Every structure is written in C-alpha cells, then in structure tokens.
Amino acid sequence: MDFSSSLRISxxxxxxxxxxxxxxxxxxxxxxxTKTPExxxxxxxxxxxxxMPDFRTFGEMVTTRPDENLQRVQVTDVTVDRKAPLLKYExxxxxxxxxxxxxxxxxxxxxxxxxxxxxxxxxxxNVSAIxxxxxxxxxxxxxxx
Numbered sequence: 065m066d067f068s069s070s071l072r073i074s075x076x077x078x079x080x081x082x083x084x085x086x087x088x089x090x091x092x093x094x095x096x097x098t099k100t101p102e103x104x105x106x107x108x109x110x111x112x113x114x115x116m117p118d119f120r121t122f123g124e125m126v127t128t129r130p131d132e133n134l135q136r137v138q139v140t141d142v143t144v145d146r147k148a149p150l151l152k153y154e155x156x157x158x159x160x161x162x163x164x165x166x167x168x169x170x171x172x173x174x175x176x177x178x179x180x181x182x183x184x185x186x187x188x189x190n191v192s193a194i195x196x197x198x199x200x201x202x203x204x205x206x207x208x209x
Contacts, residue, residue, distance in 0.1 A: 095171045110143050
C-alpha cells in the first residue's frame with residue numbers, strides 16, 4: 065500500500081463520518097418537529113455505509129498490481145425510520161388530532177448522543193491515520209537528505 069492509498073481510504077472515512085454526523089445533528093435538531101413538508105412528524109434518519117474497493121488512478125492501475133484487500137467506505141443510502149411516532153396528550157397544541165394527541169418523532173436522544181460520540185471517535189481515528197501517513201511520508205523524505 066502506498067501513501068496515497070492510505071490517504072484516500074482515511075479520507076473516505078472522514079467523509080462518511082461527516083455525513084453520519086450531519087444526519088445525527090438533523091435528528092437531534094428535529095426531535096420535537098411535529099410537522100414536515102411531507103406531512104406528519106419528522107422521521108429519524110440513518111446513514112448506510114458500504115465497503116468499496118479502493119479506486120485508483122488509471123496510471124496506478126496500469127503500473128501496479130491491484131490490492132483487493134484495500135477497501136474504502138462510502139455512504140450508499142440515507143434510510144428513513146418507519147417506526148410509529150410517539151403520541152403525547154396535548155389537547156391545546158395546534159397539531160393535536162381530534163383526540164388531543166400530538167405525534168412526535170420517535171427519536172431517542174441518548175441513542176443519538178451515543179451515535180454522535182461514536183462518529184466523533186471514528187472521525188478522530190481517521191484524522192490520526194492521515195497524520196500517521198503524513199509523518200511516515202515526511203520521515204521517508206528525511207532519509208533522502
């Protein structure tokens with residue numbers, strides 16, 4: 065594996081975790097949203113990751129043997145949770161139904177916070193991997209002096 069492969073793979077992890085963090089932030093921000101343009105309460109969203117072969121430039125493909133063990137990550141989908149909304153009795157709320165219940169998003173704040181911590185740690189791990197690759201490249205250049 066060359067330095068550019070490790071940087072590409074780690075940068076794909078950064079991009080995927082950033083998308084995950086944006087989705088988690090959206091879930092937390094809309095935890096009390098009872099009305100959306102689609103109708104009904106906000107629906108929790110989650111990203112789907114998929115391992116993909118590490119794409120290389122055409123020149124790399126021609127001059128080097130491919131390494132099938134190297135895989136990057138990619139966000140392939142953002143799924144919408146179809147769980148039933150939480151109903152709370154609030155007869156004076158403008159979104160209350162005829163029985164006085166308001167439909168709220170079925171979002172667990174503690175679960176979202178745990179997911180956010182995990183996404184942050186994964187992002188930081190990818191930053192560390194990029195830094196290590198950069199340090200290795202710099203050390204290799206120092207040998208040539």
